[in-house]
Amino acid sequence: MTRTIIKGLGSFLPDNVVTNSDLEKIMDTSDEWIQERTGIKERRWISNRSETTSSMGCKAAKKAMEMAGLGPSDIDFVIFATLSPDYYFPGSGVLVQRDLGLDNVGALDLRNQCSGFIYGLSVADQFIKTGMYKNILLIGSEFHSGALEKSTNGRSVTVIFGDGAGAVVLSAAEEGEKGIISTCMHSQGEHAEALMIKGPATGVWVDELLEKENYGEPEWRPYMNGNFVFKHAVTRMPEAIQEVLDAAGKSSADIDLLIPHQANLRISAMVQKHFNMSDEKVFNNIQHLGNTTAGSIPIAMTQAFEEGKLKRGDLLCLTAFGSGFTWGAALLEF
Numbered sequence: 001m002t003r004t005i006i007k008g009l010g011s012f013l014p015d016n017v018v019t020n021s022d023l024e025k026i027m028d029t030s031d032e033w034i035q036e037r038t039g040i041k042e043r044r045w046i047s048n049r050s051e052t053t054s055s056m057g058c059k060a061a062k063k064a065m066e067m068a069g070l071g072p073s074d075i076d077f078v079i080f081a082t083l084s085p086d087y088y089f090p091g092s093g094v095l096v097q098r099d100l101g102l103d104n105v106g107a108l109d110l111r112n113q114c115s116g117f118i119y120g121l122s123v124a125d126q127f128i129k130t131g132m133y134k135n136i137l138l139i140g141s142e143f144h145s146g147a148l149e150k151s152t153n154g155r156s157v158t159v160i161f162g163d164g165a166g167a168v169v170l171s172a173a174e175e176g177e178k179g180i181i182s183t184c185m186h187s188q189g190e191h192a193e194a195l196m197i198k199g200p201a202t203g204v205w206v207d208e209l210l211e212k213e214n215y216g217e218p219e220w221r222p223y224m225n226g227n228f229v230f231k232h233a234v235t236r237m238p239e240a241i242q243e244v245l246d247a248a249g250k251s252s253a254d255i256d257l258l259i260p261h262q263a264n265l266r267i268s269a270m271v272q273k274h275f276n277m278s279d280e281k282v283f284n285n286i287q288h289l290g291n292t293t294a295g296s297i298p299i300a301m302t303q304a305f306e307e308g309k310l311k312r313g314d315l316l317c318l319t320a321f322g323s324g325f326t327w328g329a330a331l332l333e334f
């Protein structure tokens, strides 16, 4: 069966840097609290609606296509992972097809939040392995800042999230290239309401929301049971890593670089400790970007590659956990 390789990668970040001290001015929080609990020093937030989820995705995708040496007519399929799409419908994948001038190829939107990139990687891998597609554009992009409540009421969620996009071009491997070795995907819907934005959706429609806001919490803001999410994340991510290692007949000592979804520096540290890995083998950039959800892994991969920390031939392990709950991992030779 054909293997899937990452032929190109790229990222895009809005220019506007929001530091913890900027947040101190608009809510009751402190740089000390945020850094101690999450490791985050600053994040990027789109200013004045200068970007959209799909426009950031397109910019990241262009860089990935350039690195892959591919043009619009070479792309056979688009997968767009996001929890913050441009529109309620249609999805953002079709906007990428339009704005990048791709042929009338299929465009699939994935709604798996922080695990969206891992899910997308696994889905793309199946299409390439079976020979259905040769080059797939996979994008993870989030425009969180528009929905965050920028006051003390929203502080436990707002300080964590940032905007940004990452993209990869996945292609059929040539002779001798290894690429994706194993992936896994999981979900546990009994905890769907532990991390969510309730509406507007068919469960709670716009007029209901407007009515409720007059006497209650606005339900279109993100809700997160932080402690509960944290406990599950530090259990599920190691489980998923072990699963992809076992499937490949490898051990954690074989991993050259681990890129965990950037949810919280303490979560990454606990995953690192679980496998007794050295600091050089685990890549984190949450300190400067916050949690960019579906964008976090491809943005981190791009940065690690640009900094020479991720090299061709490295055994790369990726893992994510998030709303749903959903989680997963991927093991690949980069």
Ligand SMILES: CC(C)(COP(=O)(O)OP(=O)(O)OC[C@H]1O[C@@H](n2cnc3c(N)ncnc32)[C@H](O)[C@@H]1OP(=O)(O)O)[C@@H](O)C(=O)NCCC(=O)NCCS
Residues within 6 Å of the ligand: 028, 029, 030, 033, 034, 037, 038, 114, 155, 156, 157, 159, 195, 224, 225, 226, 227, 228, 229, 230, 233, 263, 264, 267, 291, 321, 322, 323
């Ligand atoms: C959100 C998170 C950082 C909160 O850290 P925590 O140690 O669990 O803190 P708690 O929620 O218990 O809150 C502790 C106190 O800090 C307060 N607090 C919350 N946010 C605050 C902020 N931004 N600044 C200052 N104080 C804050 C709380 O009100 C609470 O005060 P209280 O004790 O007087 O009630 C942490 O739970 C977390 O990272 N969870 C996982 C999040 C995640 O990964 N989400 C994405 C999924 S991929």
